[in-house]
Amino acid sequence: MKLRWVTELKTLNMKLRWVTELKTLNMKLRWVTELKTLNMKLRWVTELKTLNMKLRWVTELKTLNMKLRDALDLYANVVHVKSIPGIPTRHKNIDFVVIPRADRGRGVVESLKITTAEKSRRIAKFAFDYATKFGRKRVTAVHKANIMKLGDGLFLRCCQEFI
Template identity: 55%
Template sequence: MATRSLPILRRLRSYPISPFHRRSVTYMPRPGEGASRTVTLIPGDGIGPLVTGAVQQVFASMHAPIEFEAFEVHGHMNSIPKEVMDSIQRNKVCLKGGLATPVGGGVNSLNMQLRRELDLYASLVNCFNLPGLPSRHENVDIVVIRENTEGEYSGLEHEVVPGVVESLKVITKFCSERIAKYAFEYAYLNDRKKVTAVHKANIMKLADGLFLESCREISKDYPGIEYNEIIVDNCCMQLVSKPEQFDVMVTPNLYGNLVANTAAGIAGGTGVMPGGNVGQDYAIFEQGASAGNVGNEKLVEKKRANPTALLLSSAMMLRHLQFPSFADRLETAVMKVVGEGKCRTKDLGGESTTQEVVDAVIAAID
């Protein structure tokens, strides 16, 4: 099996982390890895400034070696400003709040522009049970890896004649193979046992057929990892009835969005699921599943947005930047606050504000 790995969100562990987790392992950084890093920050729209502000407060409290370079970007803009793209390309890493995508109206999604221009071809969402947080199912620990640059999200639409619109779904062998490679590499490096390809090849025989063919080819290089396939509609049914059967899931673009949000809802809600988008050179970390919470005016007005997902995403970012001890401290503190149940936002059954959750996390770190 090839030993060269694609960019990985390094060693993300999605199960509860004890205060002594990994203490027996000595992390030996290369010279210079402990130097402070500059990260581009996009607070975004709606609850974005609340939850990114929460991360900034927690990072300052724990003296994390991160400096933020912040920019105002909003979903109604025609494009990402050049100075923002320059910053991300210079810093290589970005932390982002949600950017609202207008429905209709001809305005392009800035989220898609970022993914396309930076070639962030892999979206990773980690859906798992948090200790002490009740959910309908136990033993949920699913990683959804989604192709991020093509499929139905290619945005290739036109009106053929008045009242008839044609939308093109683009699937390529190159993109299918590299997302499959990423999924198997992730499974291999994180001691995962199974990769499931999600598809609709029974109907889209050529497009999804090509995606499946690519996954099958790549799976041959990883004989130690179980590989199976599931049709997307059956996948949704299985997720809500028996989610513990899934481990790593690899999907085309649209299916990944649906599967990740479904899995997040099963495991505890979109407010607690971390995620990120990575490519060969750049990475953007953000809330793993949004499901429309970005523009929730009530959450913004009452300052009750749940910062848990972005705090856990920022821990992923710290590990990606080779600061594993800071990532461990942050994850441990967040898990402790959620597990104790004394300080929870409304989506988790409580009445706490964003700031109260932040204060609790900072206290747990201290």
């Protein structure tokens, strides 16, 4: 099964376009590794579609999408939630941003939660930098530190370092 990938990048007013047919998973991973090795940062992607690739082997825990996130070191998602004027909704004037961590994937063992101080600081710094850059008034850290004292307690302490 071939994967036809068309990506357009804009860098310094230059428009680059790749059309690549990758036949095997190893070729796909090699291509992703080459992107990272060349230190290309994907800033503007004209069209981004989620790679919904089903796991071929029961033993494989990561989808191609997860491997792509790991190879490009993508650690935060930015989801902007905003009310649209003229659309009737239960709640009015909603405007907030959710920044969940993207450095963890769903595996077979979902009860195992791995949290490190470095990754917690990294996502907290990203959230505070985002709030500063886009004029947000507050940053709220969502956690379960009262129940998960070690993992979420560490995350909460790392967030408080930026206050």
